[in-house]
Amino acid sequence: MSENAEIARLRAENAVLRRRVAEQDVERERLERLLQATIDHVDAVIYLRDADGIFTHINDTYVRLTTLSREFVIGKRDSDVFPKEVYEAFRVADREVVETLKTFTQEELLPQDDGMHFYRSYKFPVLDGEGKLIAQGGISTDLTAQRRAEETLRATRSVLQAIVENAPLAILATDAAHRYVLVSHEAARQVGRTPSDVMGKLISDILPPGAAEAMESTTDQVLHSGKTLVLEQTVPWEGDSKVFLTHMFPIRDSAGDITAVGTIATDVTEMRRSENEYARLQQEVIQAQRTALLELSTPVVPIADGVLAVPLIGAIDHERNQQIANALLERVAATRTRVVILDLTGVRQVEPEIVDALLQTVRAVRLLGTEAVVTGISPDVASMLAGLDAPLRQLTVRQTLQHGVEHALTRTRARRS
Structure with missing residues (x-):
């Protein structure tokens, strides 16, 4: 060639x-x-390094979460990119991958602008056709939000558990089948059980008859209506009864469906008994005060030997009229009273039936052998007396109290002579 x-x-x-x-x-x-397009669309940190540990690829999530640009990271090692305490923690898994040529999983911490973030990292070898290491890959998932949510959930559960264990209230929850799914120590104590004895049991297995039916009925109301129910119940309880102030409310799942009914019940039996006893004593005190006031407002005044005067002031109702009659008749019966003067000067208005009752008092006084003299009649009272069916001859009437006293003294002197 x-x-x-x-x-x-x-x-x-x-x-x-x-x-x-x-x-x-x-x-x-x-x-x-x-x-690059594939790893950029994965919502996890993805990176590749060659056999010498130099970055060759990072994805958009890496850039976004670390706030480090591609230009800064590519061509560098971990020690060039992260603080010493961070990359030294990374090297534990990196050495494991290089030495074993197997995937290694570890949790890593990475400082970011809003604080320390938790990552679960999967680090894996990239091998050639002969099984030799040519690169290292990593996929790291940010678990920070999940960890924080778990910590919040644990804290919430701890608070809830502390409330359930220490609150002086019966706190419980029952499902649609009327089984207990939550029981506080106080709720269990009230039925002489421990929470573990009650959990999973039916309401009818725990509460006495009557109380169980009442709770099942109100539980069904909340389940069907989906609304909070506040009521005070008096239920039969071991041969007696108890009064509970109860708040019942629906418990829903993430889909909004009612899965259980929560109940917070306070035993107010002793408080209600104390309130009733206090109300009874208060009523007795009020009645005693009222009686004392009536007695003070209805004085029976001795004018002379054998003469009593009863000056009436203010409004007269049935109760006061009865008190006037009793006080007067007792005094007349206990003394040698010849004449009683009922002075109505201070009474401006009186009901017709009260006028009739006063006339009955006058008749009762006459039956005891005592003359009744009425003084100080107002025009309105005079009109009422004129319209009554009772004969006016039963009354000795004088214009004023002074005239009544003069009449009484004249009568007593005439009787003595």
């Missing part, structure tokens, strides 16, 4: 090689773009 022919052959082979290299470069770029 001539020299020119050999040169032509070499040139042709070289052109083929250049074309293949160009095609491979195009394919490599296509695969590179495909790889």
Whole structure:
């Protein structure tokens, strides 16, 4: 083969090689773009490093969460990117991957602008066809929100547990089948049980008859209405009765469906008994005060030997009229009273039936042998007396108290002489 022919052959082979290299470069770029586009759409931190630990790829999530640009990270090692205490923690898993050529999982901490973040990292080897390490990959999932939610949930549960264990209230929850799914210590104590004895049991297995039916009925009301129910119940309880102030409310799942009914019940039996006893004593005090006031407002005044005067002031109702009659008749019977003067000067208004009752008092006084004299009659009272069926001759009437006293003294002197 001539020299020119050999040169032509070499040139042709070289052109083929250049074309293949160009095609491979195009394919490599296509695969590179495909790889980058794929990892950029994953909501987890993804990164690749070569066998020497130098970053070759990071995805958009890596950039977003670390706030480090691609230009800054690519071509560097962990020690060039993160603080010493951070990358030294990373190296534990990296060495494990290099030494074992197996996937390694660990939890890692990464400081960020809003505080420390928790990541679960899966680090894996990338091997060539002969099983040799050519790169290291990592996929890290940010668990910070989940961890914080779990911590919040644990804290909430701790608070709830503390309330359930220590609150002086009966706190409980029952499902649609009337089974207990939550029981506080106080709720269990009230029925002589422990919470573990009550959990999972039916209401009818725990509460006495009557009380169980009442709770099942109100539980069903809340289940069907979906509304909070507040009521005070008096229920039969071991041969007696108890009074509970009860708040019942629906408990819903994440879909909004009612799964149970919560109950907070306070035993107010003793409080209600104390209130009733206090009300009874208060009523007795009021009645005693009223009686004392009536007695003070109805004085029976001795005017002379055998003469009593009863000056009436203010409104007269049935109760006061009865008190006037009793006080007067007792005094007349206990003394040698000849004349009683009922002075109505201070009474401006009185009901017709009260006038009739006063006349009955006058008749009762006459039956005891005592003359009754009525003084100070107002025009309105006079009109009422004129319209009554009772004969007016039963009354001795004088215009004023002074006239009544003069009449009484005259009568007593006449009797003595």
